[in-house]
Amino acid sequence: xxxxxxxxxxxxxxxxxxxxxxxxxxxxxxxxxxxxxxxxxxxxxxxxxxxxxxxxxxxxxxxxxxxxxxxxxxxxxxxxxxxxxxxxxxxxxxxxxxxxxxxxxxxxxxxxxxxxxxxxxxxxxxxxxxxxxxxxxxxxxxxxxxxxxxxxxxxxxxxxxxxxxxxxxxxxxxxxxxxxxxxxxxxxxxxxxxxxxxxxxxxxxxxxxxxxxxxxxxxxxxxxxxxxxxxxxxxxxxxxxxxxxxxxxxxxxxxxxxxxxxxxxxxxxxxxxxxxxxxxxxxxxxxxxxxxxxxxxxxxxxxxxxxxxxxxxxxxxxxxxxxx
Ligand SMILES: Nc1ncnc2c1ncn2[C@@H]1O[C@H](COP(=O)(O)OP(=O)(O)O)[C@@H](O)[C@H]1O
Ligand SMILES: NC(=O)OP(=O)(O)O
Numbered sequence: 001x002x003x004x005x006x007x008x009x010x011x012x013x014x015x016x017x018x019x020x021x022x023x024x025x026x027x028x029x030x031x032x033x034x035x036x037x038x039x040x041x042x043x044x045x046x047x048x049x050x051x052x053x054x055x056x057x058x059x060x061x062x063x064x065x066x067x068x069x070x071x072x073x074x075x076x077x078x079x080x081x082x083x084x085x086x087x088x089x090x091x092x093x094x095x096x097x098x099x100x101x102x103x104x105x106x107x108x109x110x111x112x113x114x115x116x117x118x119x120x121x122x123x124x125x126x127x128x129x130x131x132x133x134x135x136x137x138x139x140x141x142x143x144x145x146x147x148x149x150x151x152x153x154x155x156x157x158x159x160x161x162x163x164x165x166x167x168x169x170x171x172x173x174x175x176x177x178x179x180x181x182x183x184x185x186x187x188x189x190x191x192x193x194x195x196x197x198x199x200x201x202x203x204x205x206x207x208x209x210x211x212x213x214x215x216x217x218x219x220x221x222x223x224x225x226x227x228x229x230x231x232x233x234x235x236x237x238x239x240x241x242x243x244x245x246x247x248x249x250x251x252x253x254x255x256x257x258x259x260x261x262x263x264x265x266x267x268x269x270x271x272x273x274x275x276x277x278x279x280x281x282x283x284x285x286x287x288x289x290x291x292x293x294x295x296x297x298x299x300x301x302x303x304x305x306x307x308x309x310x311x312x313x314x315x316x317x318x319x320x321x322x323x324x
Contacts, residue, residue: 001229001305002043002044002045002046003045003046003228003229003230003290004045004046004047004048004182004226004227004228004229004230005040005045005046005047005048005228005229005230005231005232005304006048006049006050006219006222006223006226006228006230006231006232007037007040007047007048007049007050007232007234007300008050008051008052008215008216008219008231008232008233008234008280009033009049009050009051009052009092009234009297010051010052010233010234010235010236010297011052011053011054011055011056013029013030013032013033013051013234013297014026014029014030014033014051014052014055014056014088014091015029015055015056016029016236017135017158017159017236021055021056021059021134026056026091027091027095030088030091030092030095031095031098031099032297033092033095033234033297034092034095034096034098034099035099036297036298036300036301037049037096037099037300038096038099038100038103038105039300039301040300040301040304041100041105041107041187042103042105043301043304045304046182047187047188048178048182048187048188048190048222048223048226048228049092049187049188049189049190050189050190050191050192050215050218050219050222051088051092051189051192051193051215052193052194052215053081053084053085053088053192053193053194053212053215054130054131054132054133054193054212055132055133055134056084056087056088056193057077057080057081057083057084057132057133057193057212058132058133058134058161058162059133059134060080060083060084060087061077061080061132061133062133064080076208076210077164077210077211077212078196078197078198078208078209078210078211079208081193081195081196081197081208081212082113082196082208084192084193085111085113085114085192085193085196086111086113088192088193089111089112089189089192090111092109092111092189093109093110093111093189096109096187097109107185107186107187108184108185108186108187109186109187109188109189110181110186110187110188110189111189111190111192112174112177112178112181112188112189112190113174113196114172114173114174114178114190114191114192114195114196115172115173115174115195115196115198115206116169116170116171116172116173116191116194116195116196116197116198116213116218116221117169117170117171117173117198117199117200117206118167118168118169118170118197118198118199118209118211118213119167119168119170119199120199120209122167122168124165124166124167124168124211125165125167125211126165127165128151128163128164128165128166129153129163129165129166129271129272130163130164130165130166130211130212130214130272131153131155131161131162131163131272131273132161132162132163132164132212133161133162134161135155135158135159135160135161136152136159136160136161137159137160138154138160140160141160141161141162144162150162151163151164153272155272155273156270156273156274157245163272164210164211164212165210165211165212166194166211166212166213166214166272167197167211167213168213168214168217169191169194169195169213169214169217169218169221171221172190172191172195172218172221172222172225173198173206174190175222175225178190178222178225178226179225179226182226190222191215191218191219191221191222192215193212193213193215194212194213194214194215194217194218195213195218196208197209197210197211197212197213214276216233216276216277216279216280217276217279217280217283219231219233219280220279220280220281220283220284223284223289224284224287224289228284228289229289229290229291230289230290230291230292230293230304231280231281231284231289231291231292231293232292232293232295232300232303232304233277233280233281233292233293233294233295234295234296234297234300234303235277235294235295235296235297236296236297237296238251238295238296238298238299238308238309239251239252239253239294239295239309239310240252240255240260240269240274240277240278240294240310241268242263242266242268243268244268244269244270244274251310252310253309253310253311254306254311254313255310255311255312256312256313256314256315257282257285257286257312257313257314260278260281260282260312261282263278264278264279264282277294278294280292281293281294281310281312282312284312285312285313285314286314290313291306291311291312291313292311292312293306293308293309293310293311293312294309294310294312295308295309295310296309
């Protein structure tokens with residue numbers, strides 16, 4: 001059944017672990033992603049796209065400190081977030097334009113620079129959890145902690161990454177523009193990297209604040225705002241698993257919000273990776289969304305129909321093809 005789908009693209013859809021992160025590599029990944037997304041449009045769906053920026057915003061931040069060599073002032077983390085929205089939005093926008101042209105789809109694609117309100121008093125500011133940038137060895141991580149006072153953590157058995165504060169998303173300032181563009185028939189790319197974190201000051205002005213919002217939690221908010229039928233979270237694993245990376249690992253296919261919530265409480269999903277995806281999926285269906293799906297990019301088409309990946313509904317109504 002076609003409907004409005006909010007698609008949350010994981011960092012992997014844009015930059016895969018082990019890749020250097022050149023423009024060409026990222027563009028190639030984005031082209032593969034775009035061909036999947038275009039097929040969702042061909043099936044009659046309306047798409048709102050959001051994306052992660054963890055790998056990119058960390059690299060942009062590192063590039064800033066390299067600039068100091070020539071006396072060029074570095075930009076703060078929240079500006080790096082804005083840069084990452086422009087960079088990734090541009091790549092997705094162009095790749096979709098070219099894919100639509102090939103397939104004879106007549107749709108405008110628009111990227112919106114999006115600001116998301118956060119609470120400066122949130123405890124997340126004193127407990128960094130969001131991994132950004134590339135993966136490093138433990139030795140390199142310890143050195144960065146000592147030399148630069150940064151916080152680094154091990155990320156799901158894949159290596160060490162810098163972590164930064166990740167407060168929960170509040171409202172998206174540009175939401176009325178998102179809605180207007182959807183109603184106009186455009187494919188909208190919004191709230192990239194979870195949105196640029198901004199705080200409302202006493203004067204009522206908003207200003208940027210150093211943090212990286214989780215894109216899955218921001219995607220859920222966006223999905224509620226645009227009254228989406230499906231929240232489709234695309235990442236680098238085909239399923240959410242319980243007892244992940246143990247000999248008892250079991251992939252979840254069709255699961256009710258109640259069951260998934262129990263697994264969440266039991267601590268099966270890591271903070272900073274699968275945890276927020278599960279939290280976003282639960283919130284979406286608990287607040288009335290038809291279905292939330294967490295799966296890999298290659299499963300996007302079947303996933304959008306609840307026929308692949310981990311499919312979360314309020315009640316077990318979806319027939320899931322186990323194993324895909
Ligand atoms: N219980 C789990 N089931 C599946 N994957 C998990 C689980 N816990 C942690 N992960 C990790 O979560 C990763 C996906 O999260 P993340 O790297 O944040 O994705 P993305 O950048 O695509 O948003 C997977 O590659 C996997 O290593
Ligand atoms: N902002 C964010 O959540 O990015 P990733 O999904 O790339 O970690």
